[in-house]
Amino acid sequence: MPAASTETARSVATMRRRLARQFSEAGLDTPDLDARVLVGHALALDHAALAAQADRRLSDREAAAVAALAQRRLGREPVARIVGAKEFWGLPLTLNAETLVPRPETETVVEAALAALGEDRGQALRIADLDTGSGALLLALLSELPAAQGVGTDISLSALGCARSNAAALGVENRASFVACDHGSALGGGFDLVVANPPYVASAAIAGLQPEVRNFDPRRALDGGPDGLLAYRAIAGDARRILARHGLLVLELGAGELEAVTALAAEAGLIPGPCRRDLGGLPRALAVKVST
Ligand SMILES: C[S@@+](CC[C@H](N)C(=O)[O-])C[C@H]1O[C@@H](n2cnc3c(N)ncnc32)[C@H](O)[C@@H]1O
Numbered sequence: 024m025p026a027a028s029t030e031t032a033r034s035v036a037t038m039r040r041r042l043a044r045q046f047s048e049a050g051l052d053t054p055d056l057d058a059r060v061l062v063g064h065a066l067a068l069d070h071a072a073l074a075a076q077a078d079r080r081l082s083d084r085e086a087a088a089v090a091a092l093a094q095r096r097l098g099r100e101p102v103a104r105i106v107g108a109k110e111f112w113g114l115p116l117t118l119n120a121e122t123l124v125p126r127p128e129t130e131t132v133v134e135a136a137l138a139a140l141g142e143d144r145g146q147a148l149r150i151a152d153l154d155t156g157s158g159a160l161l162l163a164l165l166s167e168l169p170a171a172q173g174v175g176t177d178i179s180l181s182a183l184g185c186a187r188s189n190a191a192a193l194g195v196e197n198r199a200s201f202v203a204c205d206h207g208s209a210l211g212g213g214f215d216l217v218v219a220n221p222p223y224v225a226s227a228a229i230a231g232l233q234p235e236v237r238n239f240d241p242r243r244a245l246d247g248g249p250d251g252l253l254a255y256r257a258i259a260g261d262a263r264r265i266l267a268r269h270g271l272l273v274l275e276l277g278a279g280e281l282e283a284v285t286a287l288a289a290e291a292g293l294i295p296g297p298c299r300r301d302l303g304g305l306p307r308a309l310a311v312k313v314s315t
Contacts, residue, residue: 033086036077038062042093049097057102064106065089099234112163116189121181123244125159128301129220129275133163135299135308136218136273144168146215151176151265153206153219153258156244158186158199160218165195174210175201178243206257207265216271217262221254223247223277251277255284259291263313272311281306 039058046054063073065088066081081089095105103109103124108117111125112133118124137144148171152161155175165173177183183201190199202209207217224245229237236245247253255274262272272293276284285295294312301307 033081034078035062035066035068035073035081038081038086038089039073042089045093046096051096057096060102060106061092061096062089065092100239101235104239109157111157111159112166114162114166114189114193116157116159116162117185117192118157119181119185121179121241121244122157122185123240125157128303128305128307129159130163131299131301131307132160132218132220132273132275133167135297135310136164136216136271137167138299139271139273139296139310140168140216143215145170147171148215149173149213149267151207151210151214151217153217154178154221154254155186155201156182156220158189158201160220161186161199162189162193162195164216164218165190165198166193171216172198173200175199176204176207176209177201178203178205179241182241206254207261210265212264213267214265214270215267216273217265218273219254219258220275221247221258223251223254223275223280225249225251247277250283251280252283252287255280255287259284259287259293259311262288262291262293262311266313268314270313274309274311276307276309278305281309284309 039062042058043054046057051057066085092105101124108115109124112130148168150164150171150173152175155161155177158175161173161175165171175186180203183203187201190196222245224247226246226249229245266272274284281298288295288311294315296310296312298306299308
């Protein structure tokens with residue numbers, strides 16, 4: 024039965040299982056999921072089609088495409104970077120080489136902002152998302168705040184291009200604009216809500232991050248300077264100028280940064296408010312006001 028066994032060895036299901044085993048042996052965190060997504064991506068099959076075609080034999084070209092993606096994953100490239108997309112707040116976002124892969128814990132910033140806005144959610148709010156990357160925070164907020172308008176800033180033109188095309192794909196291009204500048208430096212004042220997930224890893228700590236992060240996320244999306252607080256200093260120092268008097272700033276925090284960022288905000292004349300924890304229980308989103 025050599026022909027049949029060759030057939031089996033090249034079926035969609037067999038390839039998935041083989042990849043999952045290789046990924047597991049390589050110590051990857053989610054081998055089955057990674058194998059499913061990468062086989063589906065290589066073959067342009069969604070979850071249901073993968074199941075329906077489980078016994079289909081792969082062509083040589085398809086097998087080579089799957090193997091090439093598997094090699095990239097074994098080189099610790101994140102699945103989101105390989106497929107060029109990641110879901111954030113239930114929104115499909117595309118990525119490029121200059122955008123951070125949006126993280127689930129960043130959704131805590133959206134939760135904190137929405138909780139603080141309370142009944143003002145229907146107002147024509149003006150939002151700024153500093154250091155917007157793929158546009159994740161701004162686009163999540165615009166999806167929840169139907170009358171709001173927003174601007175995203177970034178130092179990377181390529182990231183801004185990605186954010187702009189994500190806004191168009193989500194149909195909110197008329198409510199979103201994008202500006203290249205240092206944090207909020209090119210913005211005027213009067214924003215009701217400013218959010219930021221700035222680079223916050225201390226430079227020397229980057230070498231100790233997981234390979235998926237240190238080798239594939241853009242360095243300037245991670246590097247927060249010698250103590251990790253460089254961007255927070257700039258943003259806190261400029262916040263009173265950018266925010267309306269009743270305005271709210273919500274900052275994502277890196278691990279162990281709550282105390283230092285709270286102190287920076289207070290030094291800048293801001294009023295630190297509640298800090299929301301992420302699903303892992305870590306303080307993740309600090310809300311700060313201009314006045315009580
Ligand atoms: C941690 S990533 C966050 C991206 C996105 N907001 C998210 O949550 O997925 C930080 C972003 O800040 C940008 N950045 C770094 N330095 C900056 C600066 N001085 N001014 C504006 N953006 C900056 C990077 O290009 C990157 O897109």
